[in-house]
Amino acid sequence: MRKILLAVLALAVTSISFAQQSTLSVEYIMRDPSWMGTFPSSPYWSEDGKSIYFRYNLAGDPADSLYKIELNQIDQIQKVQWNEAKDSRGKSGEYSQDKKSRIYREQNKLMLETVKTGDVEILLEWPDAMSNPYFLFDESKIAFSSSDNIYVFDRNTGKASKVTNIKSGSKQSESSSSSSSGTTKGFVESENLALIQILQERAKKDSLSKVYRESIKEMHEEEEYAFYTAGKNLSNLTLSPDARFATFSVFKRTSNPPTAVPDYLDASGYTKDLRARSKVGTEPSEIEIGFYDLANDTVFYLNTSTLEGIQDLPDYVKDYPDKEWEVKDRDVYLSGPYFSPDGKSAVVVVRSLDNKDRWIAQVNFENGDLKTLDRQRDEAWISGPGIGWTFSAGEFGWLPDSEHIYFQSEESGYSHLYLLNVNNGKKTALTSGEFEVFDPFLSKDKKSWYLTTSEVDPGERHFYRMPVMGGKMEKLTNMTGENQAYLSPDESKMVILHSYSNTPPELYLKDLNKKNSEVIKLTSGQSEEFKSYNWRDPEIxxxxxxxxxxxxxxxxxxxxxxxxxxxxxxxxxxxxxxxxxxxxxxxxxxxxxxxxxxxxxxxxxxxxxxxxxxxxxxxxxxxxxxxxxxxxxxxxxxxxxxxxxxxxxxxxxxxxxxxxxxxxxxxxxxxxxxxxxxxxxxxxxxxxxxxxxxxxxxxxxxxxxxxxxxxxxxxxxxxxxxxxxxxxxxxxxxxxxxxxxxxxxxxxxxxxxxxxxxxxxxxxxxxxxxxxxxxxxxxxxxxxxxxxxxxx
Missing domain, CATH: 3.40.50.1820 (Alpha/Beta hydrolase fold, catalytic domain)
Known part of the structure; x- marks a missing residue:
């Protein structure tokens, strides 16, 4: 014990003696970070574009809370009350293509909002739970899910119709389900039926009713197609924009052994094992994507064996000349499908399990075969900004013309933005150079891209605008450092979360309608204590x-x-x-x-x-x-x-x-x-x-x-x-x-x-x-x- 005390004393003395050469000490800088001040995070705009919300902590609360700045009072930072905080992000839901309408669910009601006026109309009150409402290509029709099936509400007729017939289990098991009359009766039941005449009559009536019900059911099943899940768990049930296909995913999760991490400080006083991740080399989850053809009453699954190079072995196998490597179709992860806006084409993003390949492939609607549109091969592993991982497609989507898809690729050695015409296979690099692209997205009118890049310097991030088919990038930020930009709903303004090497993040506002407009600083969160030290700007x-x-x-x-x-x-x-x-x-x-x-x-x-x-x-x-x-x-x-x-x-x-x-x-x-x-x-x-x-x-x-x-x-x-x-x-x-x-x-x-x-x-x-x-x-x-x- 004495040695431990001496060691602790020596540690403290050493720290104090050297800290005397600086106004800083380990104890000083490692305090709760709140001593440094409060710095904004996670900004977003109100739906009307009149307020900016963000996480902040002016009141010294135990954790950051929601605050706002209203554009007509930009010098005032207001804490948001809980009832306003709950509604600050607006209603979730799906927008129409022109962004004038939004469909959303409120309990079991299908709601339509006129965005400009805020007027809300109840389109449908549904008896069961509903989820995931969205507009189809013909926006007079709205699809939603209920009871593991898809329904379509027609705004012209005011009626909802069921478009899929998906049932759990198998057809055989449903038709052969047993009743008590088909099972061996126990002594008590047998004696009761023999003694009580009314029970005999009721049993006979039930039997006749069952025969009638089964005959009607069989007649109905001959007329109406049903897809039985056969024990599979379906997810991501979605209707194509033209209502021809319902698509779904089937996951098969593997049970890999977790690692137990003992917690010696559990409040119970007993050691508690925390469940933690498995180790490398575990069996991955599997996924299939099914297409339910509503016109032909068939279901097919995507066939990945048609992908280019699906059987290619990695280069490292040459280091193991004595091992026999089986040549077979590699296991893959699937993401999608992603339908064109008109629903006439669909693509999926496929990753090999060894992560050496990423394919973007077009679906053959006749049989589920995949046609390779783009293949990115990396003998190391596929990754990089905007490229996604496992079941994620990364930055990926369609242009409104239903001909072009966009995605990011490291084909050039840096992650850049590409367009590809699915009809003729022509691929165009929209950006190029020894820099990377981050978080590209389309403007609301679909005529421009907004994107962040490191073009100025690898150690800086700036926000740009660019024509949708490519061209000169217009730089919209100028402050040295990192500029995380968040556009107002009408894209006329942006709030910037900016920081520099020795300066924590603050919020700035810029008007995009005014050429060369200066940014306006909205927050100043550093404490006087933090500002009292001259924090270094390290040299790159x-x-x-x-x-x-x-x-x-x-x-x-x-x-x-x-x-x-x-x-x-x-x-x-x-x-x-x-x-x-x-x-x-x-x-x-x-x-x-x-x-x-x-x-x-x-x-x-x-x-x-x-x-x-x-x-x-x-x-x-x-x-x-x-x-x-x-x-x-x-x-x-x-x-x-x-x-x-x-x-x-x-x-x-x-x-x-x-x-x-x-x-x-x-x-x-x-x-x-x-x-x-x-x-x-x-x-x-x-x-x-x-x-x-x-x-x-x-x-x-x-x-x-x-x-x-x-x-x-x-x-x-x-x-x-x-x-x-x-x-x-x-x-x-x-x-x-x-x-x-x-x-x-x-x-x-x-x-x-x-x-x-x-x-x-x-x-x-x-x-x-x-x-x-x-x-x-x-x-x-x-x-x-x-x-x-x-x-x-």
Whole structure:
């Protein structure tokens, strides 16, 4: 006990002594973030375009609440009362093509609203639960679902008709359902029937009635087609715009074993197991898409065997020459169908289970065969901005002409926006260049695109307008940093959520009808306490990696008089994430910690290493089949840059990061032991075979199919290389990177008789820490590690 107390005292003294060189301290910056002020998030417009709603906290509430700014009083921020908050987003529902009308459901009533006036008409009162009302191509007709079938309401006749006949079970089981007369009677029932004459008469009458009902039913079934689900669970039941097809999805979910994460702090006083994700290599869910042909009374399912290259094997199989690989149709995920506005054509987006291919394919309405319109093949994995994942099609849709579809693709090496004519197959790139496109959408009149891009700089985001068939992009934002734009309903104004490297987000208003109009700042949420410190604007630099690539990074440099010759490299998490940019970082605590380190004389480098977002396909896939390859060598080359160009002592280098950053820290200390004298690995993956399927299988394939990739990518296989000082920190109820990861690694380090490491555990914390006390404890330990090892 005395040793523990002394250790805690030493930790506190170390923190205090070095914090005296700065107005910041770990305790100060790791408090509840509310000390920094209140910053807006999630803005949206009222339906009439007269108010802007957003999340905010002027009143010091336990959590952010809904606030608004009315355009006729832009200098006043008003807290929204609960009854207004409930209705602030307006009614959900579907709009007509001209946006003048909206259909929605209110309990079991079908409602039609005239948008301009707000007048509401009850079209239909339905006896059962209804859902998902929407206009058909002929907008006098409205489809909705009820009792697992589709109905169409005709506004001209005022009548609703059932257009599908879907029944659960199978036809055979329905016709052969048994009654009590067909089963063996027990003693009591038999004796009762024998003794009581009226019961005999009733039983005979019931039997005759049943025979009559069955005969009528059989006659009816001969005349009316029914589709039996045969035990399948149907979802996404939708009618095509021309009312020819009803489409549905059938999911077959697999039962993969979850991992139990013990919670030692459950309120009951007992250990409680939290159910967490399965590990990589699990069986995926399956999906089929069915077409119910209402004209021909048939049902067919989409046939993916006609897709181009459906049997192609990945390139990595060449690394396993002794293994026989079965050539067969690959398993796929399906998204859609997406009908043209007139309903005469439908496409689906298909992804191979190995995520090497994405197809956009047209449906043959006669038999369900698929015709490939576009195939994007990536021997690493399909991803990137706007491209979607698993069952998501990403940015995808039809133009009003019912001839062109739009989508994003990394075909050029960067994610860009494309049009494709489904009639002649002509594909057109609407954007091009060494930048990426984010969140494109059509204007209400369908004549223009609105989109965000990184064309100005990878570290900036700006909002643009562009003609629908392509052409010059008109830049609508000008503030350096990130500009998240939200258009008013009439598209005449936009509210911008803008931030810069050292400035948290604030709201701005711009009038798009006035050329070169200036933005108006709507919020100023920084506290006086936060503004009292001169937060650094880190320099964006690029250093050359060993393969010639220019690696972007944020560089924090101290006052020359304070420079101590030591440096720390920060490794961001998530892998596919960008942090060397010019906007306020989601790593704001780390950003403040880097200001503290710089005050103390450290130089800090924050690298967008290979696999980071924002730099195109080749950067994104640079870690394929080898995590801890180029992503790690970028850190080593960053250290070289610090020594050779920033005057850092090669024996005074530290490294730290969380999640993926923790993984890289372990790989650095285990496989490059002479580069970094100390490292802090936070909530780190230690063995990729124990991480989840959706993320890991894309990058490393699966452990069963590609064990080479897993063994060279997992730190636990290299623990014997530890030479210098290591801090491991992990939450014990982490349901993302499980605590089991560091338990297994610590046992290896014990067996290897390593004695220059320590582990801090946080019993009440998940992957992302919540409690200020946990953040403070963790970062005091990190600071102590660097002060004690890099400054001696």
């Amino acid at each position: 630099v690029r250093f050359e990696a060993r393969d010639g690539a220019m690696v972007p990074a944020r560089l924090y440099t101290p006052d020359p008089a304070k420079k101590n010759g030591a440096a720390v490299i920060f490794v961001h998490g998530a892998g596919y994430l960008q942090n060397a940019h010019k906007w306020w970082s989601s790593y704001f605590r780390e950003y403040m910690f880097h200001n503290l380190l710089t005050d103390l004389g450290y130089t800090v480098l924050d690298i967008d290493y290979r696999a980071s977002a924002g730099y195109g396909r080749d950067w994104r896939t640079g870690i394929y089949r080898h995590m801890g390859g180029k992503d790690l060598s970028d850190q080593i080359d960053g250290a070289k840059f610090l020594v050779e160009q920033q005057g850092i002592d090669k024996d005074r280098l530290g490294i730290y990061g969380g999640s993926y950053g923790g993984f890289i820290t372990l790989m650095a200390l285990f496989t490059e032991p002479d580069v970094f004298k100390a490292g802090a690995a936070l909530r780190s993956v230690t063995d990729w075979a124990h991480y989840n399927h959706g993320y890991t299988a894309n990058i490393l394939n699966t452990p069963e199919e590609d064990p080479i990739a897993y063994r060279r990518s997992s730190p636990i296989y290299f623990a014997e290389g530890l030479k210098n000082h290591l801090l491991i920190a992990h939450g014990m109820v982490d349901v993302n990177v499980h605590f089991q990861d560091v338990v297994r690694l610590s046992q290896r380090l014990i067996e290897l008789e390593k004695d220059n490491w320590e582990m801090a555990v946080y019993p009440g914390e998940d992957h992302g820490f919540v409690e200020p006390s946990s953040w403070t404890d963790e970062y005091k330990r990190i600071l102590k590690l660097f002060n004690n090892t890099l400054l001696d």
